Amino acid sequence: MERVSESFMDNLSYLGQSLEFDMKEWERIIDSLQVNHTMESIFTSKYDSDVDYFFDVKKAGQVFDDWAYASNMYKYISSLVLIGSNGKIIRYGDDVGHLDVDKLIRKDWLQELKTSDGKLVWLGIHENYADVHYRTPYVISLAKRLDYGKHDVIVYMSFKSQFFVDKLNTKHDPNNNLYLLDGHNKIVYNREAKIINERYENPINTRVKGDTVRRSSNGEKILVASLPLSNTGWSIVETIPLSTLTEGYSLIFKVTVIVFLLSVCFSGIIWFVIASKIVNPIQRLARVMNRVQGNEPSVITMSNRKDEIGQLTQNFNYMMKRIDRLHQEHLQDQAKKNEAEYRALQAQINPHFLYNTLNSIRWMATIQHADNIRETVEVLGRLLRNTIKTKETMIPIHMELELLNDYIYIQKVRYNDKFEVLFELEPSIKGYRCLKFILQPIVENAIFHGIEPKDERGTITVRVFQEQERIVFEVHDNGVGMPEEVSEKLLSCQEGKDGIGLRNVHERLQRTFGKDYGLEIESRCGEYTLIRINHPVILQQEDQ
Template identity: 30%
Template structure:
């Protein structure tokens, strides 16, 4: 028996799969969002920590150089040389020794320049570069900025190579004033390497890119893209920096996701911009998606297996019960189910078995009762037939006795005895076709004694059906009806033909007469006992056939007034 064909099983299967998969999908989606958010937060915290550290390191670098400038600014010998009160040769040794001690602790020795207002190099650790030619740039660049600052240290972005071919990206300078008059300049250059060393000491393994810009968005350092140094910052980045309400942005650059963090030094007015490519998040997202996808696939398989087990555990007994109910519907009351379960389905199976057992007992009682009723009705109908026929036969014998036809009386009495003996023996309700025909011959003999040569009979009985069983006394009433009601009221000679043959697994018996026939209304009244007293024999035979073989069976009458009658009996072969 196929257990998986019922819709109930598939409904349970789909329900269990959905119930098992939806929580997994929700949890997976939540974990994916949570892990992505946590990774973003981790990257932000890590980057922000790096930016703050870079900011502190650069501030410290600039403050250290600022202290060096202040130390040189306060040196009296330098002032005396710039005022012309002391020759630089006389102060050369002391000043260079001081500069040496100021720069000795630094990894990257920054170039130091001390110039007078005429552009003459008073003291320097490197050869003077063209960018500090006062004859050209006296009112430009760092010199102009230093004068305007009136004794404050200023910063100026550069992009040139010093005499040692080091890339200079930032200069710190201060104008030296004496009694309100500018007498010279102190300049310290900061190389790109010095900035990168500061970044590298702060940076971990993350692929950060740090950009340093001044207040005019001039790019002094671009860690990953040095070719952009010496240019102004991209307008998109400028928009981010000018938005003072935020210091972190999740953005897209060239269709790639980035985290952008900025920090601006309030003291030095230098902004540090850090770009973090988020491809690590994308890779992590893909990794998480893969894990969740495989988890879903594996879980779906597990859900399907578990759902199959649960659905089959519930649906199989239901399918067994449905099949058993269909068998009961078809009439099989011997079916039982055995679930061997103690749950509600087991209780349902026990209740079903009890119900079938009660139905079986009830049906047995009903069948037994119906059998008794049917036997009683058949015997009653037989009892109705016998007096009717007996009256007709005795009437015939009476007239023969009056006519002193002793031999004929003896013969007819013998035939009548056969008929009565067959009628009285009601223990057996069936007889063979052969016995039935013999009784019909006895009956016809009696009738021919009554009516003489006016009655002609013909019989055509197939030998194949002679041993077939048929109900007793179903043919004689029809023959009697043909003679009494069909032929006796006819002046011409009457003919009664009796046919018997086999057709479509049925025994066909026909009684054909050429009597006066029947009207359509008379035929309809055959099934109504109160209206068919004239044809009580036909009614009794029809009723008995229906009791024996069901309501679809009975006699079939074909007749027209003054054209004779054909009565056909169809009996199923056993």
């Protein structure tokens, strides 16, 4: 009941806002007279002849006609009279020709206007002062005093009660009984024309917004709601039988129950279809998948369906066949890998044999006092020993530099000290690790392709430093360099063999750490070559 009452009041409030807007439009018609120069001229000018006055009155009539053309509210004006303190009078309206102005100014409304302190006064509904009762028996009037400097003008305007009939007949429910009351509680509008201009006798306070339940004259319970209109003293009262309200809600409840029951039945039918066409086939497929979890090989399920479940079954069968094929390929690859490891184990005999032979040569050189041969063989033997001993792919950077030093010593002997190697190392790199054998191929490239073709002695500079989250190895030589087009293609061409060479180092870095790492080559023909190795920072603990 509370929600019904709230909805009823909301509708009445909406109707009240519409009426307040219409009544403000009537007030604006009078306010427009205050600022119209034609009207002001008539009541402030001193006319030398009646002809001038007659022409100004004609102009005023034209002003009203223009306003009436712009707004259809003027067609409801019964009488509009402007009475000036200079004795001039302007008339407009359908019934103003039958209005006696002398009798008009003797009515009670003039006294009410005098006490209004210059404000507009809604006089309410009353019998038409014009002698046209057969045509317009009742009018609603309002009045205001206009101030044109030293001259006062009294405005009286009445409009036909038909205005509210046209406005309200279509704006409320025909089951409801609507009353529009003026400031004297007289009925301005109701569907029963015979009670217009009579006092509203229902014992409720029409000046307060609210609703209450009362009994009508025939004993029926009705809901009575009232809403005061702002700035006019008017109000709206609307009544409706409670049975009409509850009848609508009872119908809604019955319809809701029927719709609910139909929805339940329809949902049951849909669920039966879904269970037979979708759920059950999916459950069968799920049971087949559970057999895969139980390590049952070559699980296949058959289905002749052409819908999405059939496609799912076909894809499952394809996946199982592919998994089986990949499994077989994996077994074959594993067998090949085991065979390769066996061959690699056999191949380790050759380095061991070579190392033992070199060790014998070193002792023979020591006995013969051939120190140069002894030192060279000793370095080569250490290089081979470290190669055989170190099987990890990641080694400390200082060990990588030790291997590089042994390699450089051998090459210096080979090339009769044709070059020198300088090291620039940051102390912080001691705790880091790197891929094994990434520096030796780079230095080898610098010697063979940079320094060897050069006539004079060359210099190779090896720099190792940290740059944000990277360890950077730079190998710079002042050899013959290479053309730009050669340096750009160097990493994309096969370089060296058996995994030794620039391309090998570049690919190892990218396969191990990703595309953000690898080699960068910068060279200028006849001047230098700089190869930069970008390597991630790896602490010894992390690698371990």
